[in-house]
Each structure stands twice: as structure tokens, then as C-alpha cells.
Amino acid sequence: MGWVLKKTIVMVGMMGAGKTAVGRALAAELGVPFLDSDHEIEAAANMSIAEIFDRDGEAFFRARETEVIQRLLESAPCVLSTGGGAYLAERNRGLISDKGLAVWLNADLELLWNRVRHRDTRPLLRTPDPRGTLRDLYLARVPFYEQADVSVPAEQGLSVQDMAERVARA
Ligand code: S3P
Numbered sequence: 423m424g425w426v427l428k429k430t431i432v433m434v435g436m437m438g439a440g441k442t443a444v445g446r447a448l449a450a451e452l453g454v455p456f457l458d459s460d461h462e463i464e465a466a467a468n469m470s471i472a473e474i475f476d477r478d479g480e481a482f483f484r485a486r487e488t489e490v491i492q493r494l495l496e497s498a499p500c501v502l503s504t505g506g507g508a509y510l511a512e513r514n515r516g517l518i519s520d521k522g523l524a525v526w527l528n529a530d531l532e533l534l535w536n537r538v539r540h541r542d543t544r545p546l547l548r549t550p551d552p553r554g555t556l557r558d559l560y561l562a563r564v565p566f567y568e569q570a571d572v573s574v575p576a577e578q579g580l581s582v583q584d585m586a587e588r589v590a591r592a
Contacts (some may be wrong), residue, residue, distance in 0.1 A: 427454050427499040430522035431589070434509040434570055436560055437544050438537035439527035440585060441503040444576075447586035449501035458503045462490045471505075475545035488514055495521040506559075507546075510566050519571075525589055526570035531560050533578050 431448065433441035442458055449456035460471055463486050467474055474483050487508055494502050495517055502522065508514050509524065518524050529537075535556055538544060549555045567573075572592045576585055 427452055430495055430497075430499050431501045432495075432518045432522040432524050433501065433503040433527060434518075434524050435506065435527040435567055435576075436529065436534050436556075436563065437506040437546075438534040439506075439529040439576055440537075440582065441506075441527055443582045444527060444585040444589060445501045445503035447582045448589050451586055451590055452501065455498075455500040456503070457494050457497070457500055459487055459490045459494060459508060460503075460505045462494065463487060466490075470543070472543060472545045480545075484511065487511075488517075492517050506563070509570070510563060515566070515569065523572065524570035525592070526567040526573045527576045527585070527589075528567070528573050529576035531557055533576065534560065536578070 431445075433445040435441055445458070446456045463474065463483070464470055467486070469477070471483065474486075484507070487505060488511065491502075491504060491508060491514055504514075509518070515524075535553055538547060538556065539552070546559065547555055572589075574585070574589050574592050580588075
């Protein structure tokens, strides 16, 4: 008998934690679809997340994010990766706990910074001091991520496959 996934596994955590890469590998391992809320928002708007922030603002993006998460949680159990801010909203946490299992990819600040420092796709980090901004976001968000059902440590040097296996075991 193979695995039967009964709830959607929802990847939460900071930008750069590896939610998308690990989520995709985990979905392949479990033989279920992989969905990504940021990707769905971009596809529906035919714009990048950065363009949506620029044109319509963060509040607009957050409203789309909640709609998309709600819709994607209606589909058959799968692995769903969410944007780093998604788990902060009480409404999103409620939707996720109703239909899914929240998995926090818990990476430390140094690893996160190493992953995001060379990319300018994250609108929230377009500040004069992106490293400081990342730290402030991290400190403010950890208390929310700690509410996830499962916390999986993401250390430097672990491959995506190793991480997917860690999540599957957890
Ligand atoms: C955000 C993270 C991004 C994206 C948006 C906002 C955040 O997703 O949703 O830029 O608030 O941390 P990733 O976590 O996939 O980078």
C-alpha cells in the first residue's frame, strides 16, 4: 500500500527558505500535485509579484493571496507553497489549519540572506538596507511561523532532496 495524503501540506516560512524548491521535490516524492500561491497570483494577473506591488500595492497583493490560498486549498490534497508573508494573516492561518498541515521551513537569517541577496525579485527587500529589512521581517514573523504544525530546520548545505525527505519524515 502506498501513501495516501489526506491533507494539503502547506509550506510556510521566510523568503529564501526553499519553500518552492523543497515543496516541488516533496510533491514529486509523494506523487501529488505541486501548487504555488505566488505563481498562481502572477499567472492570473499576467504580471510579476514585483509589478503587482508597484502597480496595485501590497494590500491588493495580500487580498489576492488570501483568495488564491482559499481556492487552492479546495483542490485535492497536494503540496502548496505560499509566499513568505502569507502565514502572518490570521485568516490565512485559519484557512490553512482547516484544510491543511502547515510546515515551517525554518532557516536561520544567515542562510536566508545568502539565498536572497543576489536577487532583486522581492519587492519587500527593495530598501536602502535589505539585510536589515530581512532581519526585521524575520524577527517579526518567527512568532507566527512557530504556530505551524511542523517545524523543519533548513540548514546550509542540505540539498533540496534532503530537505524534502526531512519534511516527509516529519
Ligand atoms: C513575500 C514573499 C514572496 C512574495 C512577496 C511577499 C513576503 O514570496 O509572496 O514578495 O512577504 O515575504 P517568497 O517567500 O516565495 O519569496
